[in-house]
Amino acid sequence: xxxxxxxxxxxxxxxxxxxxxxxxxxxxxxxxxxxxxxxxxxxxxxxxxxxxxxxxxxxxxxxxxxxxxxxxxxxxxxxxxxxxxxxxxxxxxxxxxxxxxxxxxxxxxxxxxxxxxxxxxxxxxxxxxxxxxxxxxxxxxxxxxxxxxxxxxxxxxxxxxxxxxxxxxxxxxxxxxxxxxxxxxxxxxxxxxxxxxxxxxxxxxxxxxxxxxxxxxxxxxxxxxxxxxxxxxxxxxxxxxxxxxxxxxxxxxxxxxxxxxxxxxxxxxxxxxxxxxxxxxxxxxxxxxxxxxxxxxxxxxxxxxxxxxxxxxxxxxxxxxxxxxxxxxxxxxxxxxxxxxxxxxxxxxxxxxxxxxxxxxxxxxxxxxxxxxxxxxxxxxxxxxxxxxxxxxxxxxxxxxxxxxxxxxxxxxxxxxxxxxxxxxxxxxxxxxxxxxxxxxxxxxxxxxxxxxxxxxxxxxxxxxxxxxxxxxxxxxxxxxxxxxxxxxxxxxxxxxxxxxxxxxxxxxxxxxxxxxxxxxxxxxxxxxxxxxxxxxxxxxxxxxxxxxxxxxxxxxxxxxxxxxxxxxxxxxx
Numbered sequence: 001x002x003x004x005x006x007x008x009x010x011x012x013x014x015x016x017x018x019x020x021x022x023x024x025x026x027x028x029x030x031x032x033x034x035x036x037x038x039x040x041x042x043x044x045x046x047x048x049x050x051x052x053x054x055x056x057x058x059x060x061x062x063x064x065x066x067x068x069x070x071x072x073x074x075x076x077x078x079x080x081x082x083x084x085x086x087x088x089x090x091x092x093x094x095x096x097x098x099x100x101x102x103x104x105x106x107x108x109x110x111x112x113x114x115x116x117x118x119x120x121x122x123x124x125x126x127x128x129x130x131x132x133x134x135x136x137x138x139x140x141x142x143x144x145x146x147x148x149x150x151x152x153x154x155x156x157x158x159x160x161x162x163x164x165x166x167x168x169x170x171x172x173x174x175x176x177x178x179x180x181x182x183x184x185x186x187x188x189x190x191x192x193x194x195x196x197x198x199x200x201x202x203x204x205x206x207x208x209x210x211x212x213x214x215x216x217x218x219x220x221x222x223x224x225x226x227x228x229x230x231x232x233x234x235x236x237x238x239x240x241x242x243x244x245x246x247x248x249x250x251x252x253x254x255x256x257x258x259x260x261x262x263x264x265x266x267x268x269x270x271x272x273x274x275x276x277x278x279x280x281x282x283x284x285x286x287x288x289x290x291x292x293x294x295x296x297x298x299x300x301x302x303x304x305x306x307x308x309x310x311x312x313x314x315x316x317x318x319x320x321x322x323x324x325x326x327x328x329x330x331x332x333x334x335x336x337x338x339x340x341x342x343x344x345x346x347x348x349x350x351x352x353x354x355x356x357x358x359x360x361x362x363x364x365x366x367x368x369x370x371x372x373x374x375x376x377x378x379x380x381x382x383x384x385x386x387x388x389x390x391x392x393x394x395x396x397x398x399x400x401x402x403x404x405x406x407x408x409x410x411x412x413x414x415x416x417x418x419x420x421x422x423x424x425x426x427x428x429x430x431x432x433x434x435x436x437x438x439x440x441x442x443x444x445x446x447x448x449x450x451x452x453x454x455x456x457x458x459x460x461x462x463x464x465x466x467x468x469x470x471x472x473x474x475x476x477x478x479x480x481x482x483x484x485x486x487x488x489x490x491x492x493x494x495x496x497x498x499x500x501x502x503x504x505x506x507x508x509x510x511x512x513x514x515x516x517x518x519x520x521x522x523x524x525x526x527x528x529x530x531x532x533x534x535x536x537x538x539x540x541x542x543x544x545x546x547x548x549x550x551x552x553x554x555x556x557x558x559x560x561x562x563x564x565x566x567x568x569x570x571x572x573x574x
Contacts, residue, residue: 002029003025003028003316004029004031004108005028005030005106005107005109005110006033006092006104006108006109007030007031007032007033008033008082008092008111008113009111009114009283010032010039010040010112011039011043011112011114011283012040012305012306012309013114013282013283013305013306014034014282014309015032015062015309016305016309016310016313017282017309017312019068019074020309020314024313025317028317030073030074030075031074031077032075032077033092033094035079035080035081036137037137038078038136039063039064040061040062040063040064040068041136042059042061043135044302045059046060046133047133047162048169049143050133050139050170050173051168051170051172051173052169052172060136079097080094080097081094081252082094084256085253085258087257087276087279089105090106090107090278091103091104091106092104092109108280109279109280110280110281110282110309110316111258111266111279111281112309113252113283114249114283114285115134115284115285115300116246117132118244118245118246118247119242120244122218123216123219124219124220125218125242127218127240129239130218130225130242131239131241131242132241132242133162133166142241145238145239146239150223151175152175153176153177153178154175154177154239155178155179155237155239155240156180156243157215157227157240157241158242158243158244158245159183159185159187159211160187160245161187161330162241162243163179164179164334165333167179168207168333168334170241171206176208178207178208178237179207179209179210180210180213180215180227180229180235181209181211182215182244183212184211184212185199186198186209186211187332188347189328189330189341190339190392190394191347191379191392192458192545193458193541193545194339194392196546198334198394200544201336201337202335204335210229210233213230213231213233214230215227216229218240221236224237225238227240248260248264248284249284250265250285253266258281261287261296265285265286265298266281266285266286268280268281268288271311271315271320271321272311272315273312278316282309282311283300283304283308284300286298286308288308288325288326289325289326290325290327290328290344290348291325291326291327291410291411292327292343293344293348293349293352297326299328301326301330303329304326307323327343328341329342329343329404331399336396337395338394338399338400339394340392340393340399340400342390342391343381343390344390345381345390345392346381349381349390354389356382357381357382358380358381358454358536359443359447359454359515359536360378360379360456360536360537361378361440362375362376362378362538363376363378363436365395366398366428366429366430366432367428367429370429372429374397374398375540376393376398376399376436377393377394377537377540377541377544378437378440380406380419380440380441380443385415386415386417386444386445386448387415388409388410391410391440398431402437405437406437406440409422416440416441416445417445418441419440419441420442422435422437424438443515452519452522453534454535454536455534455535456535456536457541460535468509469502469506470488470509471490471502471508471511472484472489473491473492473511473517474513474517476491478513478539482539484539490502492521492524495524504530507531507532508525508530508531508532509532509533509535510532510533510535511535513540514538514539514540515535515536515537518535518538519534
């Protein structure tokens with residue numbers, strides 16, 4: 001019997017479901033309703049078109065209605081908004097620009113309504129120069145303003161993916177850009193010890209970054225907009241991009257039999273089926289299972305949406321296909337830097353009460369003797385059984401493939417032992433004989449086997465100062481250029497002959513530049529009866545965190561002149 005499938009919404013989830021369904025069932029009647037003009041476009045590419053990296057607007061169009069009709073024989077109806085669903089009668093009510101309001105029946109229904117920009121209810125937010133970015137229409141509007149000669153200053157409200165990408169791309173256009181974030185840091189998927197590197201990159205490229213300070217009102221000042229922050233600081237710009245998050249676009253489902261979560265997301269099982277038989281839901285609007293923690297969450301990313309669309313189509317076509325959860329694997333370009341992550345971060349694990357361990361390493365992107373090698377900061381989070389819970393990476397090259405490898409190991413429920421055994425492709429221009437993912441596995445393995453005892457700088461800050469000795473095991477030259485206040489300098493190569501300078505009644509805390517020499521020092525001291533910890537990530541991580549650094553020059557003591565610091569009063573990153 002010929003079945004009729006109605007799909008609500010295109011882009012990643014809906015368009016993927018439509019194409020997959022046609023490949024599985026040549027005879028099905030497939031109708032795709034899209035509220036706007038475009039059914040499938042590169043949502044993630046929108047900031048780069050505004051910034052000029054993507055020159056041609058047409059490059060953003062992944063699939064056109066005509067192409068979907070001709071290749072897949074799908075009845076694509078644009079400018080057609082589904083405003084009501086009657087699951088008992090199995091029909092939807094459509095408001096069409098061309099046909100007016102009418103009813104369409106279905107045998108199977110796939111919902112892919114996506115999300116919409118969250119616009120907080122604060123005074124003055126309806127100003128025409130305050131814009132959001134979610135679709136092609138928004139993109140055209142922002143680009144129109146940015147192209148004007150009288151636009152010189154921009155404010156970006158919100159430090160998530162869209163906010164940071166828009167700050168970069170507006171800066172690339174030559175605008176003066178201020179990015180303000182209500183939270184203590186941008187990019188919530190990164191922990192504090194990793195995001196500090198990103199914030200430094202933003203500041204270093206001319207973005208004024210204001211942290212821990214939200215917006216409480218807007219006001220028109222002639223042809224410009226004034227934003228008043230929670231601190232009462234006032235900012236003025238020609239254009240403001242509001243990027244404070246998204247919410248599921250599911251208002252049309254309220255009052256229907258389809259169940260929604262507390263934040264308005266559609267509830268679906270692992271077959272992407274809702275509580276109503278023959279009704280499926282995919283994409284940003286769906287509540288999913290966190291693959292690592294097992295808790296319910298929402299992850300508005302294109303990758304999961306595409307996979308969910310495929311799975312919903314499989315099940316609508318009569319096949320048994322299941323979605324096993326989202327890891328939230330993500331990546332972002334920030335000027336010359338790349339930041340990526342997968343799985344859970346420390347904040348998420350603490351919120352769930354899940355115990356974990358952390359190591360941070362700073363390997364090179366490829367063999368250090370081959371030209372062009374740059375450092376990567378790689379963080380691995382794991383539990384006492386060695387199960388990998390998450391990873392984060394920041395660097396200028398090679399971050400993407402390391403996070404992808406670790407993401408794969410997480411998906412296959414691997415451990416840190418698996419990281420040590422991975423055989424990755426090696427040649428000097430691409431990697432090292434021991435790849436950074438191998439190195440992360442080695443360090444984590446040493447921790448689990450009791451061969452190394454590490455602490456983070458955050459844990460070190462909480463220790464009783466009278467109970468430890470802090471030892472910098474780098475060279476005298478390195479120590480002289482900058483070190484942690486209160487540290488004594490005993491280079492690792494001199495450690496055996498200078499152990500008499502250490503107090504066995506105290507805990508010895510050692511650190512080096514990136515952690516490796518600290519590990520050597522820890523192994524020496526531990527086998528001579530000292531209680532010793534190595535600070536993971538070393539001085540490089542401390543520098544990124546803006547710890548209390550001291551520099552000595554010509555016998556004088558002063559503070560290190562860092563290229564990035566945070567003013568404690570204004571929370572402005574300089």
